[in-house]
Amino acid sequence: MTTYLIKNVSVLGATPTDLLLRDGLVHDGAGQSADVEIDGKGLVALPGLVDLHTHLREPGREDAETVETGSRAAALGGYTAVCAMANTDPVADTAGVVEQVWRLGQAAGLVDVQPIGAVTIGLAGEQLAELGAMADSPAKVRMFSDDGFCVHDPRLMRRALEYVKAFDGVIAQHAEEHRLTVGAQMHEGVESAKLGLTGWPAVAEEAIIARDVLLAEHVGSRLHVCHVSTAGSVEILRHAKARGVHVTAEVTPHHLLLTDTRACTYDPVNKVNPPLRTQSDIDALRAGLAEGVIDAVATDHAPHATEDKECEWARARPGMLGLETALSITVQVLAGREDAGAGDGGVTDAALWDLIAERMSRTPARIAGLTGHGHDPVPGAPANLTLVDPAARWTVDPAALASRSRNTPYTGMELPGRVVATFLRGEATVLDGKAQK
Ligand SMILES: NC(=O)N[C@@H](CC(=O)O)C(=O)O
Ligand SMILES: [Zn+2]
Numbered sequence: 001m002t003t004y005l006i007k008n009v010s011v012l013g014a015t016p017t018d019l020l021l022r023d024g025l026v027h028d029g030a031g032q033s034a035d036v037e038i039d040g041k042g043l044v045a046l047p048g049l050v051d052l053h054t055h056l057r058e059p060g061r062e063d064a065e066t067v068e069t070g071s072r073a074a075a076l077g078g079y080t081a082v083c084a085m086a087n088t089d090p091v092a093d094t095a096g097v098v099e100q101v102w103r104l105g106q107a108a109g110l111v112d113v114q115p116i117g118a119v120t121i122g123l124a125g126e127q128l129a130e131l132g133a134m135a136d137s138p139a140k141v142r143m144f145s146d147d148g149f150c151v152h153d154p155r156l157m158r159r160a161l162e163y164v165k166a167f168d169g170v171i172a173q174h175a176e177e178h179r180l181t182v183g184a185q186m187h188e189g190v191e192s193a194k195l196g197l198t199g200w201p202a203v204a205e206e207a208i209i210a211r212d213v214l215l216a217e218h219v220g221s222r223l224h225v226c227h228v229s230t231a232g233s234v235e236i237l238r239h240a241k242a243r244g245v246h247v248t249a250e251v252t253p254h255h256l257l258l259t260d261t262r263a264c265t266y267d268p269v270n271k272v273n274p275p276l277r278t279q280s281d282i283d284a285l286r287a288g289l290a291e292g293v294i295d296a297v298a299t300d301h302a303p304h305a306t307e308d309k310e311c312e313w314a315r316a317r318p319g320m321l322g323l324e325t326a327l328s329i330t331v332q333v334l335a336g337r338e339d340a341g342a343g344d345g346g347v348t349d350a351a352l353w354d355l356i357a358e359r360m361s362r363t364p365a366r367i368a369g370l371t372g373h374g375h376d377p378v379p380g381a382p383a384n385l386t387l388v389d390p391a392a393r394w395t396v397d398p399a400a401l402a403s404r405s406r407n408t409p410y411t412g413m414e415l416p417g418r419v420v421a422t423f424l425r426g427e428a429t430v431l432d433g434k435a436q437k
């Protein structure tokens, strides 16, 4: 196995050091030699990023993404592990399907692919799926979600929360009161009124989060809230955490940056669930993320084939790409925030890099139970890490993305921070910004 010596790299903004990667571990590189030497000057070493919410589309929609193409996009984005959502075709609601996805991830060898199991059979919200069998499978599923749909029946949600306690599992909820979002096309507010499109009100998300934190408290289980998008949701989560409820939450990069005014383009690349909200929601989400009321940034990478996106708004599927842009967007959003203790976003901005490591690697690894991930790249740690050039700016070109789909909302935007290299158990998956497989 190739050994790597990374010279003069700043680990999370600290004074530059040399790191040696050998036998899948990080070692002190001082005075060492290796097969490949990397000039780390001006680069920041972060723990490999961990995504709690990725749609890989295999099995079923391999024309939009495969486990392999999605894994490549993830590695290029600085990720070493992704949690693959269950809304495939067939749905990942059996031990057989989750094992298949897990094996495809192993075969691709670019990131660790951790399948998420469905909560209910076929995501239909009627009968619990075989949660125990999925937990016992080689994929060792610990997180379950009907994402795309909400587990609507409170009795079923309660039973799912109770069931997964036996193996320290967690239910990840797509919080949407469907009866309030019938026909919804975008956020309900001033912009939807102007455009005459049916709105998806904030209360449809908040009502389910409020119900679920109470259920989680009642049964003493772990709840995770997917793609939190409103200021009111942040308030409910703050309240629940103060009460000691075992709830965690994620926010996507697009909900931290983009607003519902994007709908006026009628370009379905801006259509997503939950919908893009308002600037005051963004402000509350950013504050919640800095404060820790929101635990993690998760991409909700949702690739869609051209025919499902390049059509009229009402017919288009919701969802946007995220893996290859998440780190840059998060740096842009967090750099310079005083409440985050963040400085200029440069190589020595230790407060920023620590916050990024916390929200994009350590905490998501802990929530998903991925014990080999989320460790700072210091001697003794597993060599799952990424090297970022904070001074490099790049312009998003959909044609240059590794994802099989093209539905990025960031086309033409110039973003800070470029992933230079990613290592999975000491093996380079990305070098010089290029995928190695
Ligand atoms: N986020 C989306 O708009 N779409 C997701 C489903 C989901 O995350 O709810 C998808 O699978 O395409
Ligand atoms: Zn969802």
Ligand SMILES: [Zn+2]
Pocket: 053, 055, 085, 147, 148, 300, 302
């Ligand atoms: Zn999703």
